[in-house]
Amino acid sequence: xxxxxxxxxxxxxxxxxxxxxxxxxxxxxxxxxxxxxxxxxxxxxxxxxxxxxxxxxxxxxxxxxxxxxxxxxxxxxxxxxxxxxxxxxxxxxxxxxxxxxxxxxxxxxxxxxxxxxxxxxxxxxxxxxxxxxxxxxxxxxxxxxxxxxxxxxxxxxxxx
Amino acid sequence: xxxxxxxxxxxxxxxxxxxxxxxxxxxxxxxxxxxxxxxxxxxxxxxxxxxxxxxxxxxxxxxxxxxxxxxxxxxxxxxxxxxxxxxxxxxxxxxxxxxxxxxxxxxxxxxxxxxxxxxxxxxxxxxxxxxxxxxxxxxxxxxxxxxxxxxxxxxxxxxxxxxxxxxxxxxxxxxxxxxxxxxxxxxxxxxxxxxxxxxxxxxxxxxxxxxxxxxxxxxxxxxxxxxxxxxxxxxxxxxxxxxxxxxxxxxxxxxxxxxxxxxxxxxxxxxxxxxxxxxxxxxxxxxxxxxxxxxxxxxxxxxxxxxxxxxxxxxxxxxxxxxxxxxxxxxxxxxxxxxxxxxxxxxxxxxxxxxxxxxxx
Numbered sequence: 001x002x003x004x005x006x007x008x009x010x011x012x013x014x015x016x017x018x019x020x021x022x023x024x025x026x027x028x029x030x031x032x033x034x035x036x037x038x039x040x041x042x043x044x045x046x047x048x049x050x051x052x053x054x055x056x057x058x059x060x061x062x063x064x065x066x067x068x069x070x071x072x073x074x075x076x077x078x079x080x081x082x083x084x085x086x087x088x089x090x091x092x093x094x095x096x097x098x099x100x101x102x103x104x105x106x107x108x109x110x111x112x113x114x115x116x117x118x119x120x121x122x123x124x125x126x127x128x129x130x131x132x133x134x135x136x137x138x139x140x141x142x143x144x145x146x147x148x149x150x151x152x153x154x155x156x157x158x159x160x
Numbered sequence: 161x162x163x164x165x166x167x168x169x170x171x172x173x174x175x176x177x178x179x180x181x182x183x184x185x186x187x188x189x190x191x192x193x194x195x196x197x198x199x200x201x202x203x204x205x206x207x208x209x210x211x212x213x214x215x216x217x218x219x220x221x222x223x224x225x226x227x228x229x230x231x232x233x234x235x236x237x238x239x240x241x242x243x244x245x246x247x248x249x250x251x252x253x254x255x256x257x258x259x260x261x262x263x264x265x266x267x268x269x270x271x272x273x274x275x276x277x278x279x280x281x282x283x284x285x286x287x288x289x290x291x292x293x294x295x296x297x298x299x300x301x302x303x304x305x306x307x308x309x310x311x312x313x314x315x316x317x318x319x320x321x322x323x324x325x326x327x328x329x330x331x332x333x334x335x336x337x338x339x340x341x342x343x344x345x346x347x348x349x350x351x352x353x354x355x356x357x358x359x360x361x362x363x364x365x366x367x368x369x370x371x372x373x374x375x376x377x378x379x380x381x382x383x384x385x386x387x388x389x390x391x392x393x394x395x396x397x398x399x400x401x402x403x404x405x406x407x408x409x410x411x412x413x414x415x416x417x418x419x420x421x422x423x424x425x426x427x428x429x430x431x432x433x434x435x436x437x438x439x440x441x442x443x444x445x446x447x448x449x450x451x452x453x454x455x456x457x458x459x460x461x462x463x464x465x466x467x468x469x470x471x472x473x474x475x476x477x478x479x480x481x482x483x484x485x486x487x488x489x490x491x492x493x494x495x496x497x498x499x500x501x502x503x504x505x506x507x508x509x510x511x512x513x514x515x516x517x518x519x520x521x
Binding site for chain 2: 008009010011012014015016018019020022023026027029030031033034035036037038040042043044045046047048052055056057058060064067068070071074075078079081082085086088089090094099102103106109110113116117120124129130131132133
């Protein structure tokens with residue numbers, strides 16, 4: 001039923017070319033139908049109707065890099081497990097070695113998962129998985145009522 | 161053969177998109193006690209068609225400040241990446257874009273390309289909302305890809321194949337794959353078929369795996385309750401803030417195509433693909449009556465009915481969830497993924513492997 005012939009890769013190529021062709025057709029249709037009357041106001045960046053403040057090309061928070069790094073570490077290891085899963089129920093090897101084969105592979109998986117888990121525990125312990133949120137700052141109010149009074153009320157009606 | 165598969169895929173995605181957008185709006189209206197679209201066509205059924213025509217006539221707005229090439233190219237790239245993922249999905253037995261031995265793996269690899277498209281959208285637009293939306297979206301997608309990959313792995317541990325047609329075949333009655341009741345060696349249900357040979361029932365450990373898979377795919381599609389990348393109330397529209405016209409349409413279409421892709425994957429991996437849910441028990445051949453003769457037209461019709469029915473059910477579920485749950489906060493989202501789903505899915509892979517070991521012995 002499964003064919004490993006090159007023919008199957010033609011299908012992949014066809015889908016790629018086909019979707020590009022579809023995109024081209026849509027783009028051309030859109031190009032012919034749409035009006036084109038640009039002006040400076042229309043082409044300005046959107047920022048809730050205000051003039052855009054500076055550039056949108058910000059440096060973003062370092063925690064995103066951290067997530068990307070962990071993704072690469074874990075994802076590569078997960079990908080390495082796919083050939084393992086196929087080998088685990090590989091009938092020719094099972095027929096040849098019997099239970100030895102599956103016990104060995106199971107032991108391999110347990111060792112691998114243990115290492116993966118140690119990695120996870122390490123980053124967890126180090127606090128790299130915490131998504132630290134800034135605490136909302138309560139501004140000093142010019143009010144005759146002292147803040148401690150509010151806190152007392154909050155404490156009293158604290159929801160369970 | 162490939163050509164047919166390609167045409168079917170394209171037609172299915174486009175018609176599906178038209179109807180599911182309508183269905184989603186109607187479902188939203190139902191949940192919120194509104195009417196939803198009613199103007200265009202009977203009961204508003206042509207609303208999406210009208211929207212599509214409107215999008216085609218919309219002016220192409222490329223902000224002066226943006227990176228023109230990235231901005232123009234990105235939506236097409238996202239659509240191509242997701243459409244490419246459909247290559248390894250069979251529609252009926254035998255009709256598949258590419259019958260690769262590494263089917264799921266290929267889908268998984270190709271669909272990940274859409275992250276690059278998302279980053280092009282966010283960076284190219286040169287808009288703060290778009291950048292924040294894109295960065296959040298990428299962080300979310302790549303985080304949830306790890307539990308997702310582990311969930312797939314748990315399934316592959318049992319099936320021993322990555323090819324979706326073979327996985328579907330294993331869950332039908334017409335197979336040499338042995339199945340016993342609830343995965344406990346004893347009562348042989350291989351001849352019963354129906355729900356008893358669905359992966360989720362045959363190997364009950366896959367039940368939590370399916371739940372994890374479903375939740376992780378919701379996050380992959382940026383669907384609510386994981387829609388912080390396009391949280392309307394804080395980020396305007398997230399990464400597609402600056403888009404208009406058909407480029408926006410393409411982003412929209414890819415999002416819905418992704419929903420379809422993951423719904424079909426869920427059906428293939430856990431819910432018996434195109435085989436009938438009704439079992440053959442004690443002389444009542446419900447499975448045979450609702451499956452047709454293999455290779456005949458009737459079997460194809462039945463497989464379309466079952467695959468379509470199950471997929472629509474899953475998509476309906478996705479839609480209803482969107483209107484039921486509040487959005488997660490970004491720290492809760494990451495907490496859920498890294499501290500709950502990741503250890504849990506690792507554990508489930510281990511349990512699956514041990515279960516399989518007992519089944520082999």
